[in-house]
Each structure stands twice: as C-alpha cells, then as structure tokens.
Amino acid sequence: MKAYLALISAAVIGLAACSQEPAQQPAAEAAPAAEASAAPAEAAPAEASAEAAPAEAAAGNCSVVVESNDAMQFDTKDIQVSKACSEFTITLKHTGTQPKASMGHNIVIAKAEDMDGVFKDGLAAGPDADYVKANDERVIAHTKLIGGGEESSVTFDPAKLADGSYKFVCTFPGHAALMNGTLTLVD
Ligand SMILES: [Cu+2]
Structure with a gap:
C-alpha cells in the first residue's frame, strides 16, 4: 500500500513538473507578444482622438444614429447627408x-443600381465578412454586422454621394426587402 501511495505521489510530482514546464514556456512566449501589442495600443488612442475632434466640431448635422431591432426594421427610410x-x-x-x-x-x-450586385456578393462573402464582399468598389461605406445591444459606426465623405442616387440596406440574408432606405444629399 505504501509503495502504491509512493507511486501515486511520484506520479503527481511528475505531473506537476510536467505541467509547470509547458506553462512556463507559453508565458515566456507571451511576454514579447504583450509588448508588441502594447505599442499599437498606445498609438491608437492618439489617432482616435485626432479623428474625433472634427466630428465633435460638427456635431449634430454631420452624424446620424439609425436604430435597428429584432423585428427586422430600421427606424428611418431616409438619411439626409x-x-x-x-x-x-x-x-x-x-x-x-x-x-x-x-x-x-x-x-x-x-x-x-449597384445594390443587387453588392447584395449578391455580400451574401456569398458570408457572416464572417459582415455580408460585404472584401474591397467591393461599389460599396461607398458599410458598418460591421452587429447583434442585439451592439452598435457600429462608419464615416465617409459626403462627396461620394454626389453622382447618382444612393441606397442603404442591411445585407443579412432576407433582410434587405424590409431594411432599406435612401441617402439624400442636402444643402
Ligand atoms: Cu438586418
């Protein structure tokens, strides 16, 4: 019985030794990774605040909030830009x-007139691509695909809407028929 216990404790010690080694290794590897990610993280807030400044200055008429819900609806059919x-x-x-x-x-x-193609290619791109084809030149701007309680913003140059008539849709499968509207360029 004693020998048996000794075997077990030896095994436990062995296991502990084994489990410590791999645990230390990733930790050592993780250190440079953490350093690397810390550098861009520091740079990011500076960039973000630089971008936020003009948006704040023009608050009110250069941004809009569109709400969507579980009933497959946007709360607006027309976004005035x-x-x-x-x-x-x-x-x-x-x-x-x-x-x-x-x-x-x-x-x-x-x-x-581009929307049918954008929609079709977006469906093919799938949910991981937010249902938008990568680098689709027909797409003026798009938000991320979001679920309940989330939000996503997109910023674009209104001059891009000068040539023709523009629409916004949700490209999630089956939603565009209900979830669509127009963008109108106003003075
Ligand atoms: Cu939708």
Missing part, C-alpha cells in the same frame, strides 16, 4: 436582444 460636411458618420444601433447569427444587421451604402 449635408453637403457642407467634410465627413458624415452613421452609427447603427441594434436595440434588440437577438444575436447577430440569427438577427444580425448592418448598413451597406451603394448606388441604387
């Missing part, structure tokens, strides 16, 4: 509770 804005920001909020896998929403902006 002032020509006077150098940048325009759309913030999409999802006021529902369903996850993005079943009730995901995004806002994708494109020329009205």
